[in-house]
Amino acid sequence: MTDTSATSHRAAKRFNTGRIAVYAIVAAIGLALMFAPFLFPDVRSQQVAARICIFIALVASYDLLIGYTGIVSFAHTMFFGLGAYGTAIALKQMGPGWDAVFLGGSAGVAAAIILAIAIGLLSLRVKAIFFAMVTLAAASVMMVLASQLSDFTGGEDGLVYSAPKLFSPATKLMTGDDGKVLAVFDVRMNGKIAAYYFVFLSSLALFFAMLRIVASPLGTVLEAIRENELRAEAIGYRVVAYRTAIFVIAAVIAALAGILWATWLKYTGPDTTLSFAIMIDILLMVVIGGMGTMHGAVIGVTVMSLAQFYLKDLMEAGAIATADIPVLPHLLEPDRWLLWLGVLFILLVYFFPAGIAGTLMKKAGE
Amino acid sequence: MRDLVNRFGGVNALPVILMIIALPLVGSFPTWVTLTVAGLAMGMMIFLMASGLSLVFGLMDVLNFGHSAFISFGAFIAATVLAALAAWVSADSFVLNLAAIFSAIAAAALFGLLAGWFFEQVIIKPVYRDHLRQILITMGALIVAEQLILMIWGGNPVAVPRPQILSGSLIIGDVSIEIYRIFAFLLGLAVYIALYVTLKRTRIGLLIRAGVENREMVEALGFKVDRLFVAVFMTGSALAAMGGAMWAGYQGLISPALGGEIMILVFIVVIIGGLGSIEGSLLGALLVGLLGNYVAFIFPKLSLASNMVLMMAILLWRPWGLRPAVKP
Numbered sequence: 001m002t003d004t005s006a007t008s009h010r011a012a013k014r015f016n017t018g019r020i021a022v023y024a025i026v027a028a029i030g031l032a033l034m035f036a037p038f039l040f041p042d043v044r045s046q047q048v049a050a051r052i053c054i055f056i057a058l059v060a061s062y063d064l065l066i067g068y069t070g071i072v073s074f075a076h077t078m079f080f081g082l083g084a085y086g087t088a089i090a091l092k093q094m095g096p097g098w099d100a101v102f103l104g105g106s107a108g109v110a111a112a113i114i115l116a117i118a119i120g121l122l123s124l125r126v127k128a129i130f131f132a133m134v135t136l137a138a139a140s141v142m143m144v145l146a147s148q149l150s151d152f153t154g155g156e157d158g159l160v161y162s163a164p165k166l167f168s169p170a171t172k173l174m175t176g177d178d179g180k181v182l183a184v185f186d187v188r189m190n191g192k193i194a195a196y197y198f199v200f201l202s203s204l205a206l207f208f209a210m211l212r213i214v215a216s217p218l219g220t221v222l223e224a225i226r227e228n229e230l231r232a233e234a235i236g237y238r239v240v241a242y243r244t245a246i247f248v249i250a251a252v253i254a255a256l257a258g259i260l261w262a263t264w265l266k267y268t269g270p271d272t273t274l275s276f277a278i279m280i281d282i283l284l285m286v287v288i289g290g291m292g293t294m295h296g297a298v299i300g301v302t303v304m305s306l307a308q309f310y311l312k313d314l315m316e317a318g319a320i321a322t323a324d325i326p327v328l329p330h331l332l333e334p335d336r337w338l339l340w341l342g343v344l345f346i347l348l349v350y351f352f353p354a355g356i357a358g359t360l361m362k363k364a365g366e
Numbered sequence: 367m368r369d370l371v372n373r374f375g376g377v378n379a380l381p382v383i384l385m386i387i388a389l390p391l392v393g394s395f396p397t398w399v400t401l402t403v404a405g406l407a408m409g410m411m412i413f414l415m416a417s418g419l420s421l422v423f424g425l426m427d428v429l430n431f432g433h434s435a436f437i438s439f440g441a442f443i444a445a446t447v448l449a450a451l452a453a454w455v456s457a458d459s460f461v462l463n464l465a466a467i468f469s470a471i472a473a474a475a476l477f478g479l480l481a482g483w484f485f486e487q488v489i490i491k492p493v494y495r496d497h498l499r500q501i502l503i504t505m506g507a508l509i510v511a512e513q514l515i516l517m518i519w520g521g522n523p524v525a526v527p528r529p530q531i532l533s534g535s536l537i538i539g540d541v542s543i544e545i546y547r548i549f550a551f552l553l554g555l556a557v558y559i560a561l562y563v564t565l566k567r568t569r570i571g572l573l574i575r576a577g578v579e580n581r582e583m584v585e586a587l588g589f590k591v592d593r594l595f596v597a598v599f600m601t602g603s604a605l606a607a608m609g610g611a612m613w614a615g616y617q618g619l620i621s622p623a624l625g626g627e628i629m630i631l632v633f634i635v636v637i638i639g640g641l642g643s644i645e646g647s648l649l650g651a652l653l654v655g656l657l658g659n660y661v662a663f664i665f666p667k668l669s670l671a672s673n674m675v676l677m678m679a680i681l682l683w684r685p686w687g688l689r690p691a692v693k694p
Contacts, residue, residue, distance in 0.1 A: 072501050122681055132501055133633040140630045141674045148667045342509035349503045350492060
């Protein structure tokens with residue numbers, strides 16, 4: 001797979017239709033997200049749009065590890081959770097305010113940095129494959145700790161708190177002549193809009209920062225490490241140092257995404273941040289979109305999120321429609337959707353390891 | 367100093383040292399005995415699950431994240447068999463009781479063999495020598511397997527009946543020891559001895575050990591390591607399923623999340639012990655089992671975290687594990 005993504009990358013440098021198609025899709029998604037509150041004003045769509053924004057940052061940061069550097073970590077939700085829990089605990093203890101978001105968020109990011117350095121230096125020096133196991137163990141310990149230290153974290157129930165005042169639905173961003181909340185294109189300019197654009201712009205900034213990182217010399221060294229570790233070491237790059245560095249960078253971005261998630265949801269619990277299900281989501285999104293391209297993350301997150309929110313409805317309809325046939329309704333039950341995703345995942349890794357973005361770019365490049 | 371340490375068994379003495387340290391911390395002798403037996407029994411069950419994973423990795427450089435699926439399936443199959451043989455389980459006869467538990471374990475192991483063969487052929491074979499895709503694909507297979515378990519047995523915890531003869535405790539003085547734990551320990555020990563003899567005394571074992579050390583060389587000498595690997599993979603899966611079956615009887619109540627929870631311990635054991643060696647797996651499993659039980663008694667909330675700390679400490683000390691099959 002490493003060589004297919006390399007070809008796709010080289011192909012991407014040339015002018016071709018596949019590349020244009022990928023850019024067009026990404027641009028369309030970006031525009032849709034930018035105007036989401038106006039295009040899809042209902043509450044559920046807002047929720048989906050915000051989740052897509054945050055997960056694009058999260059998944060792209062994971063792609064820095066798996067796609068660009070070729071290291072598999074299962075601890076990404078741990079860092080995501082550290083950012084979210086830091087913010088959530090501060091908001092809960094100090095009350096809603098920017099100081100709480102800042103303080104709690106910084107604490108979460110600091111914890112993520114320390115843990116990432118510890119894990120990185122400890123296990124990246126041994127066989128790369130240890131790393132997957134060590135991170136998996138670390139993540140599950142963090143999950144157990146979060147549910148056991150219930151005085152701080154609220155245990156399994158999680159924490160419910162209020163976001164800073166600017167984001168509350170009662171806040172009036174713009175008022176009309178009559179003193180009521182102004183509506184632009186039938187959308188009320190209240191705190192909800194502010195919250196959405198806070199999430200959108202922050203995610204966008206994180207995404208551009210990552211695009212910058214992969215285009216920088218650091219990104220090139222990382223790809224060199226992925227392609228041939230020994231050779232990179234022989235040329236004079238300290239592989240352990242570079243791997244640890246990118247692991248820390250990815251951890252910080254994940255923690256920042258966690259802060260956004262915590263402020264948007266106004267709830268933080270194991271199921272929304274730390275759980276293994278989220279880790280699997282991230283993996284699926286990266287693989288579906290395409291490893292080793294930042295655009296792949298955008299596509300993968302969008303496809304998966306839409307599927308998650310809307311495919312279940314479809315499956316339920318299918319289950320009801322096939323209720324008379326013996327086995328089918330069981331297989332189509334909405335709870336079983338992970339089964340199908342698992343099968344899809346395996347098939348993707350076999351046949352399209354480059355994902356949607358990679359396959360598109362490669363096909364047109366040939 | 368080094369000679370002195372080696373004379374007392376070197377790293378092999380670690381579980382004993384751990385036991386001695388734990389005695390004053392636990393405080394009371396009967397409690398210590400109970401905890402130690404529980405730790406040894408747990409260690410042996412984890413050893414069953416870890417040994418296969420370790421050998422598979424050592425021989426073929428294949429890391430199977432789907433290993434825990436075999437553990438879960440083994441546990442649920444054993445529960446189903448025991449429930450079906452309810453008459454034997456509750457019978458007042460020594461023979462029928464043992465027949466029930468052994469047929470449950472055998473059913474799990476048989477499933478492990480067959481499913482292992484299928485898994486190797488369909489899931490693993492296309493991605494030999496590609497770690498990234500191996501991890502991803504076995505992860506995908508794990509998701510599918512867990513969903514299948516949910517589909518077949520449902521999401522609610524399943525009760526596992528325990529045969530008459532294996533329930534209850536032995537009481538010696540003021541020390542009480544659960545009989546099932548002794549059974550688990552003895553069965554694990556028997557499997558360890560069988561594995562040890564196979565690996566060290568037979569021709570197949572010689573080939574496996576040689577393959578772990580240097581696969582290319584064994585292939586160059588004309589042996590089909592791929593075919594050997596299928597056999598090792600099937601055995602490893604069967605052992606995992608057996609471990610799962612034992613674990614089901616130990617817990618008495620099992621839920622589909624069981625495989626994933628134990629898998630963390632199995633990974634820690636494999637890392638501590640050193641990939642590719644069953645001695646290492648045994649050592650790691652005993653350490654993890656003992657430490658987990660002692661810490662669960664002294665600081666109940668830190669049980670899993672303690673094993674993580676143990677792993678970190680050992681990785682700092684010996685990055686390749688305590689007894690790796692091949693010394694770098």
